[in-house]
Amino acid sequence: MIAFDFTSHDLMLAGTVSLAILIALLVLKAFIARQLRRLTSAGRLQFLSYPEQIINATRVPFMLAVALLAGISQLDFSPRQEAWLHYAWIIILVSQIALWANRMITVAVQRAFDRQLQSNPAGATHLMVAGLVARIVLWSIATLVALDNLGFNITTLMASLGIGGIAVALALQNILGDLFSSVSIALDKPFAIGDFIVVDSYMGTVEYVGMKTTRLRSLGGEQIIFSNTELLKNRIRNFKRMQERRVQFEFGVAYETSIENIERISQLVKQIVSSGQFAARFDRAHFKGYGDSALLFEVVYYVLDPDYNLYMDIQQAISLALLRQFRECGIAFAYPTRTLYIAPDANPSADQSRLRVARPIGGMERKDA
CATH class of the missing domain: 3.30.70.100 (Alpha-Beta Plaits)
Incomplete structure (x- = not known):
């Protein structure tokens, strides 16, 4: 059982340090964010928008964790407790650095996407795939760095992940199929955002090409959603690329x-x-x-x-x-007509006398011609 032997003075010192660091971080964030916003809004130093995004990605929970760890570090711990404190620092710092990098990737991909959408819509599709791949690589590296600093054997872990990855791939084959189909759409470019396409009996303008689905806006206004795998199995007619x-x-x-x-x-x-x-x-x-x-x-x-x-x-x-x-x-357009010809009777019948049957009189039937 872990036992702590701290005096009230030690706890007050730790609490004061934590509170002071938290206030300092909040004030510093607000000041830097205001200065960066002022410089970027004035039209100068547009590259400072990236540091502004980093500042915005710094959340209060991170600053609170840093302040608590900084305060706790003022206390005397056993070597084992010091090791756990060291691990906490590693997890928090690696996670926050990864969040900063993730925000940078998101901003960079979105800006490149907006530029490509105006100049080359066909080239904008692959940026979504590139952003996903970058995020996967980023978080994979962050996880491996954190595990390595926590004392895990990464070589053994990578070998076990290779075996487990096969099972995961079999379980997620439909999702992975859509993912690879999105990569195929990005590389082959059968259509791009803004193209008007017809798929089977559905037609509409491409609004979004994602990792799993592609979304069209139909002529009636509703949104039509296709899975990427099913979409590529059908014949696609792209009217946007019609030259004449x-x-x-x-x-x-x-x-x-x-x-x-x-x-x-x-x-x-x-x-x-x-x-x-x-x-x-x-x-x-x-x-x-x-x-x-x-x-x-x-x-x-x-x-x-x-x-x-x-x-x-x-x-x-x-x-x-x-x-x-x-x-x-004097040329008349035709419209459906039907002409009826009545042929004359070739053997007209002669007038025949009519036979009238009268009521019987005295038991005898009388016929008048």
């Missing part, structure tokens, strides 16, 4: 249209699309065939910009121009 949009549409004219007008229609369509009023490139226009109630034409052109709203504006303008030209030329 191929448009194909059909229309029909009435069968009563004259041969001369039918021969003019393809040229009329070409003149409208190639007039220079639209950001479009004409490809072809042909009399395609015969429909149930229309002579069918097929038109193909390319919109030179992938924007969907621009495509709809151009298609609307072309349709209005076609309607205007056709009315000026």
Whole structure:
């Protein structure tokens, strides 16, 4: 059983030292944070934002632990108790240094992500993976340093972790599958944040690519969440990387249209699309065939910009121009009609006399022609 033999003077000294150090740390943090905030807000010395983040990451529990340990260090302990006090210092200092480094990684990754998102969205995805890897390496090193200073045999520990890691990997294979899929997305870049993609029957704009999931914002406004593994198993159509949009549409004219007008229609369509009023490139226009109630034409052109709203504006303008030209030329668009021909009866029946059956009179039935 651990016994302590401290006088009231020793305890008062330890408490005074702890309180003084805690107050000094709080005042020092507030002063440094205020000065750094003033310098960075003035637009000067922007690199000081990193020390400001370090100061903000220094929490009251850490300062309280430092103050308590500093006060306790004023007391006389046995060698074994001194060793435990030394271990407490190691754990607190290593943990706080790791927290500072973690904050630096978070700030650096977030700033790089914001810059890449504006200039190169495809390159922003891999930064999330890089941040995760950096944090894993950081905390692994911090743990090994702490264990080494606590007297553990790291070599034996690493060997046991290698065996245990296999069991952990088997238990977490789904999570690890999503993790490796996120690395594949970051390296291969099938899409980036801000791209409009279609996956199976779902479509939306990529909002976030994480370690386990990818999130889309659909046209209806709701958020669609895919696991990275399931996402890569499907075919993905990326409309953001479309350089130009191929448009194909059909229309029909009435069968009563004259041969001369039918021969003019393809040229009329070409003149409208190639007039220079639209950001479009004409490809072809042909009399395609015969429909149930229309002579069918097929038109193909390319919109030179992938924007969907621009495509709809151009298609609307072309349709209005076609309607205007056709009315000026007397060409009628076809609509579903059905003509009924009634064939005359080949063998008309002669008038036959009607046979009327009267009521029986006197037991006899009378028939009048």
